[in-house]
Amino acid sequence: MKPVARLLSIPARWLAPLLLAAFALTTTGVNLVIQWREVDQQVSENETRRLRERLGVEQSRLSAESSNTNALLVRRLVGGLGLYSGMQHAYLIDGNGTVMASLLRTDIGLPFADVQSMHPELADVRSLFVDPMAGSSLQVERPAGSSLLFGRALLESGRELLAVVDLSQPIATRFAGMRTQVLRETMVLLVLVGLLALLLHWVWFRRAEQLARALTSMGEGRLEARTGLQGRDELALIGNAADRMAERLQASHAQLQHMTDLVDRSPLVVIEWYNVIGCPIHYVSPSIAQWGYAPEPLLQGRMTYDDLIHPDDVGQVNAEIDEYLEHGPDHYRQEYRLRCADGRWIWIDDRSTLGRNAEGKVTTISGVLLDITVQKEAQIAQREQAEFQRLFYELPLIGMAISSPQSTHWLQVNDHLCEILGYPREDLLKLTWSDMTPQPDLDQNLELLQHMKEGHTDSYQMQKRFVRRDGSFVHAEIHVRAVRNADGSLKHLFSIIQDVTDRLQTSQALSDQKSLLEQAEAMAGLGSWLYDSKTEHIWWSRQMYHNIGRAEVLGPPAHLEAYLDCIHPEDRERVARFMRSLSDSRVRLHAEFRRHPDLGVERWFRGSLECRPHADGTGHHYSGTLLDITQIKQAQTNLERINAKLEQRVAERTEQLSAANRELEAFSYTVSHDLKAPLRGIDGYSQLLQEEHGDRLDDEGRQFIQRIRRGVHQMGTLISDLLDYSRMERRTMEQRAVELQPVLDLVLETHAADIAAARTSLAVQVEPMTLQLDREGLAVALRNLVGNAIKFSKSQPQPQVEIGARREAGRCLLWVRDNGVGFDMKYHDRIFGIFQRLQRAEDYAGTGVGLALVAKAVQRMGGRVWAESSPGEGATFYLEFPS
Known part of the structure; x- marks a missing residue:
């Protein structure tokens, strides 16, 4: 569409002549093509007729000489065809396909097939005359798109005459004359187009330009401009309509200016905003000067309207505007305070109108503001x-x-x-x-x-x-x-x-409440006290005296040392530190201690202490409680005695478990040494038997030896796996920060040879993460899972193994996925048991300990392992650890 738009942007005074010239040239070109086709067809028809006549004459002459054995005469007759205008080739061919006569002596005696190979234009001549002649012994054909004309005449005794005529010269001669004629016609058309363009310019385009200038002036606001076009053509009609429109606009503009002058002289202030980011002001009436402001700072953005609204009102005003913008109505009214330039505040009655576009979106906000301070006050x-x-x-x-x-x-x-x-x-x-x-x-x-x-x-x-x-x-x-x-x-x-x-009565009620509180303290064994450092006033509740064992008539101790004399000598120093440990800020402390033996039987107390500074900062107000916890202490002593017995039992059981572990380690060493030693002997002797005496055994004997060695190797692998499982059961798991990527790289390096041998496609999608677990336990789990994935997918045409890890919902998730044989999920719990296998050992080597070892390692690290699979669709094993 861009070329069309650029074409339409060309002025009509140039576009019309160009279109007329293009039309003339197009018409001439089409006419030239049509005449060219007619010339080509006429030349082809004329030459076909001439060639057919010539071949007829030569057919008669050569047929008359058919009984003559003079070959020289026949060749002369065929050679005479060379005098024919445009004749390029002529051949007389016998029944065996041999050239008897030709325009070229070198072709005589050669098979016609060889002549075709020397002249490419003759390659398809036979295909033109495949169909036998129907009722005629002459045939002339012209291949499509070719300038050659082929003719054939059948003679007696199975001979045939072939002729090839070149039509290029007659066609070129005819086309030269036709081109001169077309050129003359083209020049005449272009001259006519030029004359027509000049006529359009004088008659039409000058008036159109005059109309355009007048409309431009009107569009720029000069409504007094007129087109001045006369006549009854289209341009004159458009000009007259434009003049009438300008007259109406001029009248409307004058009326609008009159209204604007009235608004500017009135106490109303008109203001309009665009509803875009920042709400820029589009128009402010000059009447805003009555408040001490000029329109320019507001229009230029150096001052915002929100700056003028009272800080207590601006939030509510904007919130209401947002509500109107979202839900309407489009006409609303607000009242708020506005600051004048001299600093005084006035009340404004704001009547606003929302302007919306065709889609219903608010584009402008217009407000009419009126000072209503007098009415508002x-x-x-x-x-x-x-x-x-x-x-x-x-x-x-x-x-x-x-x-x-x-x-x-x-x-x-x-x-x-x-x-x-x-x-x-x-x-x-x-x-x-x-x-x-x-x-x-x-x-x-x-x-x-x-x-x-x-x-x-x-x-x-x-x-x-x-x-x-x-x-x-x-x-x-x-x-x-x-x-x-x-x-x-x-x-x-x-x-x-x-x-x-009336609060005096409340004070009396508080006194009654105090009596009830004292009863409650006596029932709970809870005493309380107060001390004011400013007045040095000390107050003890009645239960406080009872707990300490001090006579109430003596009053509270006069100072801290006297109070410490009431504490058990073994607890005195600790209580002294407790009482002196309060800071200037408000804090609450607790301590447990006994009273002095001289004051009665042993009693345990829990003391609480709180400090609050006075409002004037001249001292502190201390308060505290003393709770009798003798029964709790006795129960705690009994509990500690029971815990001591339990700890002793735990120590004994721990020693027994350690002894069992040591026996298990000794058993593991025995299994590793005593069981593997005979296996090594069997493996060695069977190897010697195979190497030194294998030629004396028949095929069945050698097969027995191979089974023995394979069984020994499988037994050794099984013992190693059992030892690994046993060590995983009893080894100490060291929980520490382990980076996942280095451990995974080491595991993949271990299986690098197996991956290459099976041509397994490996994909690793691991997020960087650090786990708190045992490094060796994680390596064992990954090593077995990756090994299983390689083993059970290698039978696929394109083995694939995917390893991934990510964090989600407070956990770390690792997975190993393959496209191998898979398994039925009803055997899910079985696969993690020791010695459990779902495939035959002949198909997939293994001992059935690997997944059990994975489950044990993950369990001991505080994680979880599970699998998802379907038969024939691979399997995915998941490891989950706390984040």
Whole structure:
């Protein structure tokens, strides 16, 4: 399509002549081809007729001379054909295929087959005259695509006359005349095309260019431009329609400009964003100057609209816009605060419209902004007044007040607060709450107020005292909330004040609770104590005295040394370190110790200690408990005695197991030495018998010797495998970090000869990993699995073995896969048993110990082994270890 697009991009003033010229040349070319075919056909028909006539004459003359034995005369007659225009070859051939006469003397007497080999153009002449002549002794043929004309005439006595005529010269002569004529016609066509192009340029293209210039001017915004075309042709109709469109657009533009001027002079601010990343601003009306801003910083991206929105409002505004963009509606309204250039905050009524494309995707966001600060402040004031009235009149049981943050004067109070402070309303409104607050409560209150003025908080809560009218103190709990102006400055303080006298009753309840706690401590044997390093005050619970064995009338020990005198001498130093080990930070410690023997029978206690610094940093508050754990200690002593007996039994059993292992090692050595020695003797003597006396034995005897040696070798292998299995059972597994790749490389190097001999295709897909297991155990498992895979796949046309490893779901998975004989999964558990085989030993060598050795090694390393297979489809063995 690109060549077509480039062709269509050429101006019509050039494209039309080019297309006309191309059409003329194409027409001339087609005409030339047609005439060429007609000339070729006419020349072929004329020459065929002439050759047929010539052959007829020569056929009569040669037939008349058939009885004449004068060969020279016959040759002259055939040679006379050379005078024929275009004659290239002429042959008189007898019944035996020998050339009797020819235009060339060298061809006479030769077999016609040899002549064909010397002249390639005669190679297919026989194939032209395969069909016998039907009712005629003359035949003329022209091969397709050839410039040669072949003729044959049959004579008496089985002879035939062959003639070959070249048509190149007559065809070339005719084509030269035809080419001159076509050239003249082509020149005439091109001249006519040029004249037509000039006519189109003057009549059509100049007017089209005039129309294009006018439309371009209109497209560039010069709506006063007109085409000025007259007439009733297509260009004139298009020009008239364009002029009418320009007139309508010019009127619409004037109306739009008028509306824009109205918007710019109004208090409305119009702003439009593109809905792309960053939401760049596309248009801002000049009326934004009323807020102290120029449109250029916003349009150029040096300032974003979010920078102007109040920080407390920008999150909610953007969240609502995202919701409208996703779910609609396309027309919505928002109210938020906006910062002017002079720093003041105003309230904005934002009425926005979403513009969508044909696919329904939002492309633009248009907003009409209006300053509603006056209305909003009136609404806020109205709501605050309504809230104040509701609080004052609907909640009469709570003391409430409005005060000035600067002078601390009461501005408004409710009846209940007057009751709490003991003043009539008129007298209380003349006072300040700071005058009614004693020290140090006043300093704390003023500090919290200062934090609120600095904008750190919008509310605070504290307990304080007020001086009543009669001079007494009333304890109150106050909650103060800030009421701020639009610029964030404090306007009022709204306070909720509650009398906490009822908490005295709560204190009494706590006293009752203390009695119950003492009863619970006595039942649990749990004593508690408190110590304040600032006041040096010490408090002990009643159960604390009972646990230590100290008379309650003596009071708690006055200092730490006196307390340590109550501890068992053997535990005194440890308890002293325990009591002095607390740091400045909050921490909880525990220790177990006994009381002094002079204070009663032996009792065990568990002490707990906790330290908390004072809020003012002038000291620490210590607290602790003392729990009687004598029964637990006695049970622990009995348990330790039982554990000691169990440890003794375990040691005895361990010694017995070690002795059994030593006996097993001795047995293994006996098997290795005493069993293999006779086998080596049998193998040696059978080899000597085979080598030195084999010629005296018949075939059956030599076969017996081979079976003996094969059995000895299999028995030796079986003993070695049993020893390996026994060693794996009793060897110590060294769990350490093992890199998988080096172990696998060593295993593959061990089987390199078997892999090469079986021409096995090996694929290794192993992730780099380090395992915590026994290196030798892993090598044994991989060596047996790889060996089995090579052995059971070598019978395949293309043996394949795949080795892989990866980590997944907190485990390390290794596998060895082959395309060998496979097995039925119902024998899955059987294959990992010792001496278990699923194939005959004659087909696949082995002892049935390899997979049992793999299972034992993996089991001892804390892993798992299993297999998946189908008969004839290979097998996959998996090893799984914890990650």
